[in-house]
Amino acid sequence: MEKPSRKPPTEDTGFAELGPETAKWKLRKPPDPKRRLRVYALDPSVGKTLDSIAINETTLSVRWDDTPSAPLKPGPVGEYLEIVDIDPASNKLYDPVDLNSYQLLAQDGWPPSEGNPQFHQQMVYAVAMTTIEHFEKALGRKILWAPRDAKTRNGTDEDKRKIYEVPRLRLYPHALRTDNAYYSPDKKAILFGYFPSSSSGDDATAPGSMVFACLSSDIIAHEMTHALLDGLHRRYEEASNLDVLAFHEGFADIVALFQHFTIEEMVHFEIDRVRGDLSAEGLLGALAKQFGEGSGRRGPLRDYVKIDKNTLRYEDEAEAHARGSILVYAVYDAFRKIVGRRTADLVRLATAGSGKLPAGTISPDLVNRLTSETCKVGAARSAHVHSRARLLPAS
Numbered sequence: 001m002e003k004p005s006r007k008p009p010t011e012d013t014g015f016a017e018l019g020p021e022t023a024k025w026k027l028r029k030p031p032d033p034k035r036r037l038r039v040y041a042l043d044p045s046v047g048k049t050l051d052s053i054a055i056n057e058t059t060l061s062v063r064w065d066d067t068p069s070a071p072l073k074p075g076p077v078g079e080y081l082e083i084v085d086i087d088p089a090s091n092k093l094y095d096p097v098d099l100n101s102y103q104l105l106a107q108d109g110w111p112p113s114e115g116n117p118q119f120h121q122q123m124v125y126a127v128a129m130t131t132i133e134h135f136e137k138a139l140g141r142k143i144l145w146a147p148r149d150a151k152t153r154n155g156t157d158e159d160k161r162k163i164y165e166v167p168r169l170r171l172y173p174h175a176l177r178t179d180n181a182y183y184s185p186d187k188k189a190i191l192f193g194y195f196p197s198s199s200s201g202d203d204a205t206a207p208g209s210m211v212f213a214c215l216s217s218d219i220i221a222h223e224m225t226h227a228l229l230d231g232l233h234r235r236y237e238e239a240s241n242l243d244v245l246a247f248h249e250g251f252a253d254i255v256a257l258f259q260h261f262t263i264e265e266m267v268h269f270e271i272d273r274v275r276g277d278l279s280a281e282g283l284l285g286a287l288a289k290q291f292g293e294g295s296g297r298r299g300p301l302r303d304y305v306k307i308d309k310n311t312l313r314y315e316d317e318a319e320a321h322a323r324g325s326i327l328v329y330a331v332y333d334a335f336r337k338i339v340g341r342r343t344a345d346l347v348r349l350a351t352a353g354s355g356k357l358p359a360g361t362i363s364p365d366l367v368n369r370l371t372s373e374t375c376k377v378g379a380a381r382s383a384h385v386h387s388r389a390r391l392l393p394a395s
């Protein structure tokens with residue numbers, strides 16, 4: 001018996017028998033994905049008390065920094081950043097995290113862990129990329145790192161300097177064994193320290209436990225802002241008067257503070273806990289709690305809710321961080337007042353016009369609406385603050 005003749009398939013679709021017309025598949029390209037990465041919401045101290053353990057971690061959605069021509073390499077090393085995990089104090093080089101491995105892609109990266117250097121690299125990358133995205137959104141363009149300038153090798157002309165482009169900012173998660181972290185304008189790098197905690201028994205951070213600056217989203221955002229500002233206004237690293245360095249410090253704190261209001265679940269948690277009163281909360285308006293406790297301050301590194309405004313004296317204060325705090329307090333206080341005005345109607349509706357909330361927990365519906373309004377004001381303030389950087393006098 002003769003076999004029925006079949007046309008050989010023309011395309012590798014498996015549907016060639018249907019004819020050439022129907023075999024033309026149009027593959028739709030999905031939009032660029034976001035890379036989802038798990039991080040500590042603020043730092044490991046949040047998970048050390050039962051009250052706040054529920055919001056210990058969050059997942060950030062960062063830009064997909066990976067193309068066929070420029071893949072995200074282990075490190076991570078991408079278009080903007082290069083994480084270099086050398087620990088000179090221990091004489092160690094930690095294996096770089098490969099965020100493109102399918103195991104990590106499938107579970108939003110490593111789970112938060114103080115003992116896993118690859119998670120440290122992941123967290124530094126995720127928070128740094130988030131900060132970059134906030135700046136680019138407000139500026140409406142790509143950010144640039146400040147160029148490196150160096151003397152030319154021409155021995156006859158020692159003073160001649162050459163400018164080199166810096167394609168990637170380098171971040172060293174374990175660069176120093178000390179309670180410090182800083183942006184180095186010379187190295188075009190951010191160096192994070194780690195140290196044994198000298199906290200007291202009442203603190204959330206146990207005395208003697210290791211504190212890593214690279215696990216504080218506030219410290220990463222603060223130092224990233226120094227680097228981003230240096231790229232925008234290169235002469236702002238020169239202290240021509242007291243306000244220049246104070247501005248750098250204040251602006252870096254403002255960016256770190258307003259990034260809290262992009263983590264909606266944390267804002268929701270705090271608003272529920274303090275019944276909508278932002279002047280009573282303890283997580284959103286404070287910076288680097290674990291680092292502050294670990295370095296013996298008995299609380300966050302800076303707290304813009306509990307701060308005594310009578311101590312903020314512009315005419316007397318010369319230290320850059322303290323002088324910068326005056327600007328941060330003014331901006332944060334204005335933010336809280338705007339939130340109060342924008343939510344007063346919600347509170348009146350929820351209290352039959354009295355504006356006075358009854359004792360006890362408040363309605364979950366009211367918490368949801370207060371959270372939504374607070375985050376909206378936070379996002380608007382954040383965009384406004386970031387875009388101010390563009391309008392500052394150029395160097």
Ligand SMILES: [Zn+2]
Pocket residue numbers: 222226248249252
């Ligand atoms: Zn600083």
